[in-house]
Amino acid sequence: MEDFLIELAPPLIRGILLGGLYVVIALGLSLVFGVMKLINVAHGDLVILGSYFAYAAMGWLGIDPFLSLVVGVPLFFAFGFFVQKFIINRTFRISLDAALIACFGISVVVQSLCQVIWTPFSRSLTTPYQLRSFAVGELTISVRYLLDFIGGLAVMIALREFLRRTYLGKAISAASQNEPVAERMGINPNRVYSFAFAIAMACAAVAGVLQGLTFYFSPVSGPPFLIISFGVIIIGGLGSMAGTFIGGMIFGLTQTLGAHLSGGSMMVQMLAPYLLVFVVLSVRPQGIFGR
Amino acid sequence: MKIPRLTTLASLAVLVVLALFPVIGIPLSWLNYLFTFFICLALANMWNLLAGYTGLICLCPHAFVGLAGYTLAIGSWVGVPFQAGLIAGAAVAALFALLISFPVFRMRGIYFAIGTLILPEALKAWFNYWRPVGNVYQGMGAGYSVTGVEGVTLGDTFWLGLAIAAASIFLVHIILRARLGLGLTAIRDNENTAASAGVNVFRLKLYSFLIAAFIMGIAGAAYYIYSPRINPVGGFNISWLLLPLMATVIGGEGLEEGPIIGAAIVTFLRFLLADYGAWSLFIQGIILLVVVVVMPQGIAGLLRQVGAYRFPLRLFQAVEGRIHENVK
Numbered sequence: 001m002e003d004f005l006i007e008l009a010p011p012l013i014r015g016i017l018l019g020g021l022y023v024v025i026a027l028g029l030s031l032v033f034g035v036m037k038l039i040n041v042a043h044g045d046l047v048i049l050g051s052y053f054a055y056a057a058m059g060w061l062g063i064d065p066f067l068s069l070v071v072g073v074p075l076f077f078a079f080g081f082f083v084q085k086f087i088i089n090r091t092f093r094i095s096l097d098a099a100l101i102a103c104f105g106i107s108v109v110v111q112s113l114c115q116v117i118w119t120p121f122s123r124s125l126t127t128p129y130q131l132r133s134f135a136v137g138e139l140t141i142s143v144r145y146l147l148d149f150i151g152g153l154a155v156m157i158a159l160r161e162f163l164r165r166t167y168l169g170k171a172i173s174a175a176s177q178n179e180p181v182a183e184r185m186g187i188n189p190n191r192v193y194s195f196a197f198a199i200a201m202a203c204a205a206v207a208g209v210l211q212g213l214t215f216y217f218s219p220v221s222g223p224p225f226l227i228i229s230f231g232v233i234i235i236g237g238l239g240s241m242a243g244t245f246i247g248g249m250i251f252g253l254t255q256t257l258g259a260h261l262s263g264g265s266m267m268v269q270m271l272a273p274y275l276l277v278f279v280v281l282s283v284r285p286q287g288i289f290g291r
Numbered sequence: 292m293k294i295p296r297l298t299t300l301a302s303l304a305v306l307v308v309l310a311l312f313p314v315i316g317i318p319l320s321w322l323n324y325l326f327t328f329f330i331c332l333a334l335a336n337m338w339n340l341l342a343g344y345t346g347l348i349c350l351c352p353h354a355f356v357g358l359a360g361y362t363l364a365i366g367s368w369v370g371v372p373f374q375a376g377l378i379a380g381a382a383v384a385a386l387f388a389l390l391i392s393f394p395v396f397r398m399r400g401i402y403f404a405i406g407t408l409i410l411p412e413a414l415k416a417w418f419n420y421w422r423p424v425g426n427v428y429q430g431m432g433a434g435y436s437v438t439g440v441e442g443v444t445l446g447d448t449f450w451l452g453l454a455i456a457a458a459s460i461f462l463v464h465i466i467l468r469a470r471l472g473l474g475l476t477a478i479r480d481n482e483n484t485a486a487s488a489g490v491n492v493f494r495l496k497l498y499s500f501l502i503a504a505f506i507m508g509i510a511g512a513a514y515y516i517y518s519p520r521i522n523p524v525g526g527f528n529i530s531w532l533l534l535p536l537m538a539t540v541i542g543g544e545g546l547e548e549g550p551i552i553g554a555a556i557v558t559f560l561r562f563l564l565a566d567y568g569a570w571s572l573f574i575q576g577i578i579l580l581v582v583v584v585v586m587p588q589g590i591a592g593l594l595r596q597v598g599a600y601r602f603p604l605r606l607f608q609a610v611e612g613r614i615h616e617n618v619k
Contacts, residue, residue: 039401041408087584094587097348100404101540102583108533108576115569223412223529230405267420274413281406282394 017145019252020152026232028203034176042107044222050208080201231277313446329452335550338535343545346479356511357526384508434522543589
């Protein structure tokens with residue numbers, strides 16, 4: 001029994017740290033979902049686009065992936081703003097389904113663009129510190145998983161302060177709580193949507209770097225991240241930062257513990273998060289903390 | 292004697308001419324194009340039945356296609372003839388639809404879309420690590436080849452595809468003119484109102500879901516008779532969702548002729564851009580975005596708006612009138 005518990009410790013730590021990555025991805029999705037009640041189906045692919053951007057910056061300029069974010073975050077922000085303004089806002093006026101299909105179109109375009117530019121081969125952001133690990137007592141902790149956790153915490157706190165302290169942040173919170181009232185108070189919903197999507201894209205750029213340091217990626221590895229981050233939102237609930245954080249941890253743990261308890265089976269590691277999302281969705285379709 | 296409508300006769304004539312194609316020595320490449328068109332048309336018609344008439348944005352056609360294809364392939368390994376495998380594949384797809392209907396119909400709108408998107412991803416993960424029959428060279432990531440279809444000619448698969456596509460059009464036509472169609476459109480327009488007006492929402496949704504799964508499954512299995520090799524990445528590929536979705540949206544969602552126009556355009560684009568690899572998908576995605584933003588009703592909607600059908604319909608009516616007079 002004691003051996004079992006000791007063996008359980010590494011996947012536990014790894015799962016919690018990995019959760020940070022899912023938190024960053026889910027925060028972007030959650031922001032758009034909160035204000036528009038629309039799931040951006042392209043979010044996973046946009047995260048992968050972020051990974052490729054860092055990969056390209058490393059290749060051309062030879063800079064660290066985190067340094068590439070200095071350019072990447074503003075670029076993604078602007079890109080998101082215009083995508084929302086010119087594509088999604090227009091379709092959103094027609095119907096939610098049309099906007100969903102537009103997001104799907106964006107997902108196809110981003111995926112095929114990555115495939116054209118960077119070929120379908122698997123890549124990773126190879127850095128000197130990526131594969132290092134250090135020991136804490138009897139545990140060894142990989143640097144990349146630790147970076148995921150720190151990144152997740154940092155983005156979460158930054159976003160939380162932004163939503164609480166700035167006018168724009170308050171407008172976004174207001175629009176996601178009750179849009180008709182927010183509109184009557186002089187908040188322009190289309191502008192709020194555009195900024196929400198732009199911030200979601202900036203989150204995707206950060207998530208892309210963390211993701212690229214943690215896993216191998218190819219143009220088609222986006223959809224699993226979409227599903228997992230959707231699961232995080234469902235478990236964590238909208239608008240609750242702590243909930244999102246816990247949701248991320250739960251998904252990280254499902255993956256690492258599932259793999260550990262099944263004796264390292266890849267099938268379980270891949271299937272476990274999907275099953276969890278599906279079961280939660282079918283038991284409580286509007287989410288555990290859903291309104 | 293009741294004289295059949297001219298529109299019915301015209302569609303029958305088109306069907307007969309198409310059916311004669313393999314006999315009169317049409318170039319084989321044409322048969323290839325048309326077969327792809329038929330499969331795309333059958334999928335698009337069923338996607339239109341779900342999204343356009345029932346209001347279910349179902350993102351899991353690739354689950355049905357992959358399951359049917361795998362049933363056909365694995366069946367052929369244990370000695371099931373492909374004809375039986377075709378039906379069995381469609382039946383397995385419908386059975387899968389029945390199993391998932393209870394959880395997924397609890398979800399609505401956007402939740403339903405994501406809920407169905409999970410299923411093919413999960414199935415792909417499952418089939419990637421599963422080997423029910425065969426040795427180390429088959430199963431898992433490598434997939435299976437369909438055996439026992441060596442004697443099937445391109446003409447045979449062409450007829451199969453034509454039959455499936457014609458059946459899908461006929462089925463949607465019948466459903467829309469029956470009580471089922473009325474109930475489905477009521478659900479699409481407002482689920483709660485439909486329920487309070489006495490529509491059994493769950494049962495009607497289930498019917499359309501089962502029909503769509505069966506036809507999509509049989510279309511997928513037919514494709515794997517034509518191209519007898521299936522692996523998890525190919526069978527559960529998202530392009531099986533993309534084809535019907537694009538065909539329906541570009542052609543016109545919720546319009547009977549929409550999928551026909553859309554499927555023709557999508558198939559044409561596919562062969563036109565076949566040499567450009569990933570660029571092909573990129574251009575298709577851009578077209579999808581342009582259509583959604585500029586003409587949300589699709590091409591068929593645009594045609595209806597400008598009254599493009601008015602002249603041919605009037606012509607048909609005039610000719611019908613003449614025939615009636617002569618018969619009297």
